[in-house]
Amino acid sequence: MPVTQFSVPDSYSYQNGFNSYFESEAIPGALPVAQNSPQKPPYGLYAEKLSGTAFTAPRHENKQTWLYRILPSAAHANYQPISQDTYHTSLSSEKKQTLHHIPNQLRWNPFDLDEKVDWVHGLHLVAGAGDPTVKSGLGILLYAAGKDMGKEAFYSADGDFLIVPQHGVLDIQTELGKILVRPNEICVIPRGIKYRVTLPSGPVRGYICELYQGHYQLPELGPIGSNGLANARDFQTPVASFDDDDDASNSKYHVISKFNNNLFSAKQNHTPFDVVSWHGNYYPFKYDLGRFNVIGTTSFDHPDPSIFTVLTGPSDHPGTAIADFVIFPPRWLVAEDTFRPPWYHRNTMSEFMGLISGDYDAKVGGGFRPAGASLHNIMSAHGPDSGAHEKASNADLKPQKVGEGSMAFMFESSLMVGVSEWGLKTCQKVQEDYNAESWEPLKRHFVNPHKSA
Numbered sequence: 001m002p003v004t005q006f007s008v009p010d011s012y013s014y015q016n017g018f019n020s021y022f023e024s025e026a027i028p029g030a031l032p033v034a035q036n037s038p039q040k041p042p043y044g045l046y047a048e049k050l051s052g053t054a055f056t057a058p059r060h061e062n063k064q065t066w067l068y069r070i071l072p073s074a075a076h077a078n079y080q081p082i083s084q085d086t087y088h089t090s091l092s093s094e095k096k097q098t099l100h101h102i103p104n105q106l107r108w109n110p111f112d113l114d115e116k117v118d119w120v121h122g123l124h125l126v127a128g129a130g131d132p133t134v135k136s137g138l139g140i141l142l143y144a145a146g147k148d149m150g151k152e153a154f155y156s157a158d159g160d161f162l163i164v165p166q167h168g169v170l171d172i173q174t175e176l177g178k179i180l181v182r183p184n185e186i187c188v189i190p191r192g193i194k195y196r197v198t199l200p201s202g203p204v205r206g207y208i209c210e211l212y213q214g215h216y217q218l219p220e221l222g223p224i225g226s227n228g229l230a231n232a233r234d235f236q237t238p239v240a241s242f243d244d245d246d247d248a249s250n251s252k253y254h255v256i257s258k259f260n261n262n263l264f265s266a267k268q269n270h271t272p273f274d275v276v277s278w279h280g281n282y283y284p285f286k287y288d289l290g291r292f293n294v295i296g297t298t299s300f301d302h303p304d305p306s307i308f309t310v311l312t313g314p315s316d317h318p319g320t321a322i323a324d325f326v327i328f329p330p331r332w333l334v335a336e337d338t339f340r341p342p343w344y345h346r347n348t349m350s351e352f353m354g355l356i357s358g359d360y361d362a363k364v365g366g367g368f369r370p371a372g373a374s375l376h377n378i379m380s381a382h383g384p385d386s387g388a389h390e391k392a393s394n395a396d397l398k399p400q401k402v403g404e405g406s407m408a409f410m411f412e413s414s415l416m417v418g419v420s421e422w423g424l425k426t427c428q429k430v431q432e433d434y435n436a437e438s439w440e441p442l443k444r445h446f447v448n449p450h451k452s453a
């Protein structure tokens with residue numbers, strides 16, 4: 001079945017396509033015709049331009065959206081810093097204000113749910129590289145929340161959020177419309193877009209890869225041809241939807257900004273969700289991982305995991321990503337005379353992995369569990385644990401379906417990924433015996449023809 005069967009239905013409307021130029025109006029006639037900024041836009045709306053690239057970015061990279069809204073975003077009081085004590089998006093809330101760079105393989109037990117906090121309080125910076133102030137690098141966050149956001153909106157000035165739900169449903173009201181995201185779906189909310197998260201099915205938990213530079217793109221397909229992997233038509237973008245909150249006394253909103261990973265809040269006496277129509281190519285979108293068209297070998301040897309790339313956040317060097325989002329969906333393995341799990345390897349890239357559901361075929365030891373994570377940094381040796389090696393090197397190589405009911409993923413980066421104090425210590429999820437359990441038990445099988453028995 002090439003689509004996920006979800007237990008919570010999605011009744012929102014979407015427009016289909018990746019990087020398409022869309023237009024949407026919640027009231028017919030709310031978009032100006034043939035121009036962007038008429039003297040008086042339709043229905044007394046304000047025109048506001050939201051740009052996701054430099055004005056002069058080449059056409060193939062240029063991203064912007066024109067919003068037609070009841071009041072412009074600028075109509076708010078000053079932003080005030082929020083005390084970081086109860087928030088975990090930044091290193092400055094911690095005694096140690098640096099990331100820890102360590103060559104050990106790291107693995108985390110499942111992160112806890114937290115029913116007491118909302119989306120913004122639930123964000124935890126676990127790892128990262130680079131610096132949002134110079135638009136360079138990425139941040140990896142875990143989220144766990146159990147409360148709806150109130151009359152507030154959140155945006156990140158730091159980068160694009162790629163959100164990977166592991167548990168629970170996110171109902172996301174964005175400026176550009178409403179989007180429902182369930183486990184086995186992902187969504188991307190680009191830099192600057194304001195949104196509010198409510199939780200229709202109770203507590204939520206998941207992972208976020210924030211891209212401080214550029215935007216997520218579909219990978220090139222090369223010799224694969226013009227279809228395959230994540231197909232453009234399966235990405236879904238909301239349609240315009242607005243609240244008309246005309247009683248100012250009844251409408252005290254806070255807008256929370258993540259700015260260099262610190263949080264700031266500004267009051268405004270009108271809803272931020274007042275965009276009646278919009279057109280452009282800078283918008284949030286979602287994607288069902290069950291629609292991914294998996295490619296694999298039909299002859300021999302284990303291919304590189306780049307064949308499983310859903311989205312890539314490229315660096316300026318072609319083929320080298322700041323963040324690749326890679327998944328390991330259910331699939332058939334048919335390779336002959338082949339050690340089918342991943343080979344043992346040391347990689348110039350860093351690999352942060354998470355598990356949405358099920359088991360990951362390279363680890364049979366039971367230590368990599370849904371809602372857990374692992375980090376294999378630059379040149380940190382890893383591969384199947386000893387149990388998986390034993391099983392795979394003696395397996396009967398018939399066609400075999402792996403990963404049924406399972407979805408593992410990887411945020412792969414060319415950068416050295418540091419771990420926050422929260423990720424290393426405070427969360428208390430790091431497994432001390434990961435290496436000892438996984439690889440130290442590996443046995444010698446070498447038969448030296450030059451040594452007699």
Ligand SMILES: O=C(O)Cc1cc(O)ccc1O
Pocket residue numbers: 303304305341342343345351362376382383410
């Ligand atoms: O380490 C991992 O489990 C991820 C991974 C999977 C794979 O099939 C090949 C290389 C790789 O890093």
Ligand SMILES: [Fe+2]
Pocket residue numbers: 342345347351376382
């Ligand atoms: Fe790996």
